[in-house]
Amino acid sequence: MASFKIEGGRRLSGSITPQGAKNEALQVICAVLLTPKEVTISNIPDILDVNNLISLLGDMGVEITKKNKDTYTFKAENVNLDYLQSEDFYSKSASLRGSVMIVGPMVARFGKAMIPKPGGDKIGRRRLDTHFLGIQKLGADFNYDPDRKRYEIVAEKLTGCYMLLDEASVTGTANILMAAVMAAGTTTIYNAACEPYLQQLCKMLNAMGAKISGVGSNLLTIEGVTALSGCNHRILPDMIEVGSFIGMAAMTASEITIKDVAYTELGIIPDSFRRLGIELEQRGDDIFIPYQKNYSIESFIDGSIMTIADAPWPGLTPDLLSVFLVVAAKAKGSVLIHQKMFESRLFFVDKLIDMGAQIILCDPHRATVIGQGNHLHLRASTMSSPDIRAGIALLIAAMSAEGTSIIHNIDQIDRGYQDIDKRLNAMGANIERI
Numbered sequence: 505m506a507s508f509k510i511e512g513g514r515r516l517s518g519s520i521t522p523q524g525a526k527n528e529a530l531q532v533i534c535a536v537l538l539t540p541k542e543v544t545i546s547n548i549p550d551i552l553d554v555n556n557l558i559s560l561l562g563d564m565g566v567e568i569t570k571k572n573k574d575t576y577t578f579k580a581e582n583v584n585l586d587y588l589q590s591e592d593f594y595s596k597s598a599s600l601r602g603s604v605m606i607v608g609p610m611v612a613r614f615g616k617a618m619i620p621k622p623g624g625d626k627i628g629r630r631r632l633d634t635h636f637l638g639i640q641k642l643g644a645d646f647n648y649d650p651d652r653k654r655y656e657i658v659a660e661k662l663t664g665c666y667m668l669l670d671e672a673s674v675t676g677t678a679n680i681l682m683a684a685v686m687a688a689g690t691t692t693i694y695n696a697a698c699e700p701y702l703q704q705l706c707k708m709l710n711a712m713g714a715k716i717s718g719v720g721s722n723l724l725t726i727e728g729v730t731a732l733s734g735c736n737h738r739i740l741p742d743m744i745e746v747g748s749f750i751g752m753a754a755m756t757a758s759e760i761t762i763k764d765v766a767y768t769e770l771g772i773i774p775d776s777f778r779r780l781g782i783e784l785e786q787r788g789d790d791i792f793i794p795y796q797k798n799y800s801i802e803s804f805i806d807g808s809i810m811t812i813a814d815a816p817w818p819g820l821t822p823d824l825l826s827v828f829l830v831v832a833a834k835a836k837g838s839v840l841i842h843q844k845m846f847e848s849r850l851f852f853v854d855k856l857i858d859m860g861a862q863i864i865l866c867d868p869h870r871a872t873v874i875g876q877g878n879h880l881h882l883r884a885s886t887m888s889s890p891d892i893r894a895g896i897a898l899l900i901a902a903m904s905a906e907g908t909s910i911i912h913n914i915d916q917i918d919r920g921y922q923d924i925d926k927r928l929n930a931m932g933a934n935i936e937r938i
Contacts, residue, residue, distance in 0.1 A: 507912045508925065511934035512884060512905035516758035518931045519790075522746050522765060523549040523922040524574065524739035527823075528701040530602035531678045532708050532737055533557055536566065536578035537609035538682060539712060541734035546575040548739060552919040556600050563587060563596065588618040594654065604635060605675055608682035611644050611659050620654040634669055634676030639683050641667050642691065664689035664728050672697045672722065672816040678705055684726040685714040691726040698722050699817040700769045704740055711735040722816075741766045745921065746791065747773050747824040748896050751831040752928075753793040754782045755904040760931065762791040771818045779810060780828070780835050798877050801837030809872075813842035822846065826897040829853065829871060833861035834904065836877035842870050852894035855887045856901055881906055888912040892920035899924070903933060 524547035533554070536543045548554060550573070558576065562568050565584035569577045587593050597603035598620040610617035636646050636655075644659035664687045669676065677697040682705075684691035696702070698720055706719040712735045715727035746765045753760045754777075767774075767786055774784055774791070781799030785792045801810050812832075814822035822845045829841045833856060843849050847868040857863055859882045862874040884907030889895030895917035902909035911917075914937075917924060925935040 505912065506914050507910055507938050508899065508902075508914050508917075509936040509938050510899065510902040510909045510911065512882070512903055512907055512909060514903070514932055514934055515756055516753065516760050516928065516931040516933060519761040519763050520749055520927055520931060521763040522741040522749070523551070525549070525701060525742040526551060526553060526744070526920050527674065527699075528704050528739050529554045530557060531605060531675070531701060531705045532739065533561065533578070534602070534605040534609055535682055535705065535708060535712075536561070537580050537583065537606060538613055538685065538709075539732040539734060540579070540581040541732075542577055542579045543712070543734045544571070544575065544577045544736045546736075546738045547741075548574050548576055549742065550574070550922045552915065553600060553602055556596070557602050560593075560596050560600065560603060563592065583614070585614060585616065593618070594620050594652070602675075604632060605679050605682070607635065607657055608639060608679040611639060611657055612662060612683045612686040615659050617657040618654060619657070620652075634671055634673040635679045638667055638669065638676065638680035638693070641665050642680070642683055642687050644683070662687035662728075664691035664726065666692045667694070669693065669695040671695070674699050674701060677702055677724075681705065681709070681716070681724065681726065685709055685716070685729065685732065687726075687728040689728055691728065693724040693726070694722065696722050696724045697816065699821070700740055700743070704737075708735060708737040711737065740769055743770055743773060743821065744823045744893070746770065747777070748827050748900070748921075750774075750777050750782065750784060750791065750793060751827040752900050752903065754780075754796060754799060754831055755834055755900050757795060757797060758793070759795040760793055761787070762793070764789055765791050767791070772820055773824065776812060776820050776828070777831075779812065780832055780839070781837075782831070799835050800877070801832065801835045801839050801875055803837070809838050809840055811840045811842055814844055822849070823893050825849065826852070826893040827900065829863070829873060830856060830861075830897040830901050832873040832875050833863065833882075833901075834877065834880050835875035838872065838874050840870060840872050844869060849891070849893070852890055852898065855885065855898060859883050859885045859901055859905060861901075883907065884909040886910040886912075889914055889916040892916050896921060896924075903928075
C-alpha cells in the first residue's frame with residue numbers, strides 16, 4: 505500500500521487547474537446506461553473511483569473509447585445483463601460506492617438491476633433508503649438477499665408519481681431522477697438536492713431528450729419519455745479541489761492562482777473561507793490567493809463564536825468541512841465546526857491534535873478549534889488517511905508542519921484527487937510517493 509512522504513514548511517507558487525468534478529463524473533457516467541446511442545463526456549478526472557466505475561461499465565458490455573486524456577465515448581448498446589449475476593460484478597461494485605447509481609438507469613431501461621451493499625468511505629452510516637424508497641414509488645420491487653448481501657431490483661413498468669424525499673440526498677436524487685426520465689407520466693420530486701452536480705446531470709439528460717424542469721431548485725418535474733439519445737457533455741471543475749487549494753495556500757502562506765474554477769458554480773465556498781480571514785480575489789474565472797502572514801477568524805455581529813456548518817445546497821458542502829477544520833487551526837480565533845451529515849467524519853482530529861493543533865472534539869458531529877495563528881507550529885507526524893476528505897486535510901497539515909511527515913493509505917486520497925503529488929510538486933511542494 506502506497507504512502508506519502510511530505511517535507512513540510514515549503515511555500516507554493518504559480519498556478520494550478522482543478523480536475524473535473526468527481527461527484528458529477530460518477531453520476532453522468534452512470535447515465536450513459538440509459539441509451540444505446542453514443543455519449544461523449546469530457547473533463548473526466550483520472551482518479552481511482554471514476555476509473556473503477558468506467559472499468560465496471562466496460563465489464564458490463566458498454567463500449568468505451570478513450571479519445572484523449574480526459575474525454576471518453578460510451579455506447580451502452582449491448583449491456584450484458586447476465587454479468588450482473590457474476591461474482592466478478594459483485595466484488596467490483598461492492599468496493600465502489602458510486603456503483604449504486606447504476607440502479608436507476610438499469611431499472612429504467614432494462615426493468616432490472618442488481619447491486620451489492622456498496623463500499624466507499626468509512627465515515628459513518630450512509631443510508632440508501634432515499635434511493636430505494638424513491639425508485640420503489642415509481643413501481644420497482646426491492647429484495648435484499650442477506651446471505652449474498654445484495655439487492656435485487658425488478659420493475660415491469662415504472663410510472664411517474666409525486667414524492668417527498670426524506671433527505672436532500674445528492675446521489676439519491678440522481679438515482680431517482682435517472683429512473684424517472686423514462687417512467688410513464690409525470691414525476692415530481694420535492695426536497696430534491698440541487699447541487700451543481702445535479703444541475704449538470706439534469707442538463708445532460710435534457711440534452712439526451714429527457715424533459716426535466718425546475719433545474720437548480722428543490723422541486724424537479726420530470727415528464728417521462730420512451731427513449732433517450734446520445735449527447736456531448738463537459739464536467740464542471742471540482743469545487744472540492746478548489747476549496748482544498750484555497751485552504752492549502754492559506755496554511756502554507758503561499759501565493760497561488762487557481763485557474764478555470766467555474767466561479768459562479770462555487771456558491772458560498774469563497775465567502776466561507778473569507779469568514780476564516782482568508783483573502784482571495786476573483787480574476788475572471790480564476791481565484792488568486794495572495795501571500796498572508798496570518799489570518800483571523802471573524803465573529804458573529806453580536807461577538808459570539810463563529811460556527812461553520814454544512815447544509816444542503818446552496819449551503820456549504822459537507823465534503824469541505826475537513827479542510828475548514830484544519831485551516832482554522834492556524835487562524836487567529838476560535839470556530840465551531842459542525843458536520844451534520846456523517847457521524848465519523850471528524851474522527852481524524854486526533855491526528856491533528858497529536859501534531860499540536862488545539863481542537864476539542866465535542867461529539868461525533870462537532871469540533872471546537874482554538875486557532876493559534878502564527879503561534880501554531882505543527883509537528884511532523886506519521887498517520888493514516890481514513891477517507892478522501894480527511895486525507896487531503898492531513899496532507900494540508902503535513903505540508904504546513906515542521907519536519908517530514910508520512911501519510912499511509914493514500915489510496916483514499918487517490919480516489920478523489922488526480923496526481924495530487926505531481927501537481928503540487930510542480931508548485932514547490934516536496935511530496936514523495938513511497
